[in-house]
Amino acid sequence: MRARENGVRLTPVRRRTLEILLEAHGALGAYDVLERLSAEGYGTQPPVAYRALNFLVENGFAHRIQRLNAFTACVHPARDHRAAFLICARCNSVTEACADSFTQAMIEAASAVGFQLERSTIEAVGLCSACAGKPA
């Protein structure tokens, strides 16, 4: 496991936090996660949730969705990858897509203006297939 390599562990709170994200269909706010954790006997204060979530993000188990101030489990936890998120403007559901093809184009475009790209997040807003079918 990736976590172990750095002398770092997937502890109960962290594991449970990941499960909570996986059970949710869509992204969860840190305080939503905290509510569930504290109901199950873990700590009750914000840092408990933020620490677990940050751990998951740093170790590739989850992503942070800036636009929603929320977190979502990663669908490809094993591979190192560039992700793109499709956020439904109506129902806030989040679909993770693989963005390797266009991030390569971005890296080249960035280096044209002298910018060394490290990480990139693509967050796109639109309508998911479910909501696109419904009337406004």
Next chain:
Amino acid sequence: MRARENGVRLTPVRRRTLEILLEAHGALGAYDVLERLSAEGYGTQPPVAYRALNFLVENGFAHRIQRLNAFTACVHPARDHRAAFLICARCNSVTEACADSFTQAMIEAASAVGFQLERSTIEAVGLCSACAGKPA
């Protein structure tokens, strides 16, 4: 002017807010803007800044940078365009680049999973040319 078309005006606060963004080299937080506005005799409370900033964003004069919880003047206010932001991890400077080429690729990739793309924001983190030269 675009704003006029919708029965809506570029009032003094709004104009001044835009100037403040233009004068800043890089993105400003809403409270930074508010500080300047209130020092100049405009309102002193957060909604004053948020309303002006939201107006500018909705009318294409500025962009919101989610990752920084900040706002920046748009470099192509006239044209309808897709923007990509290159954010320096060291100095937080923001470079706006045109992303029309890869957003087209994104729109196609999204529609492959049934997603109708409306708007998209690309926020990439890396090192700007100035910081890339310096030692860590």
Next chain:
DNA sequence: TGTTGACTGTTATGATATAACGTTAGATAG
């Protein structure tokens, strides 16, 4: 078995953002 470092939990606070309400002022129909 004493030290170390990762982890957990807490208190307290900071930073970001919006709801709701009353007032002001420019546009326009009568």
Next chain:
DNA sequence: CTATCTAACGTTATATCATAACAGTCAACA
């Protein structure tokens, strides 16, 4: 010109998101 309408403004109050700092726990290991 004046009544009315609505965009915009400013305020109070509060909601929401996030982190600093510190004390205690526990497993690993010299």
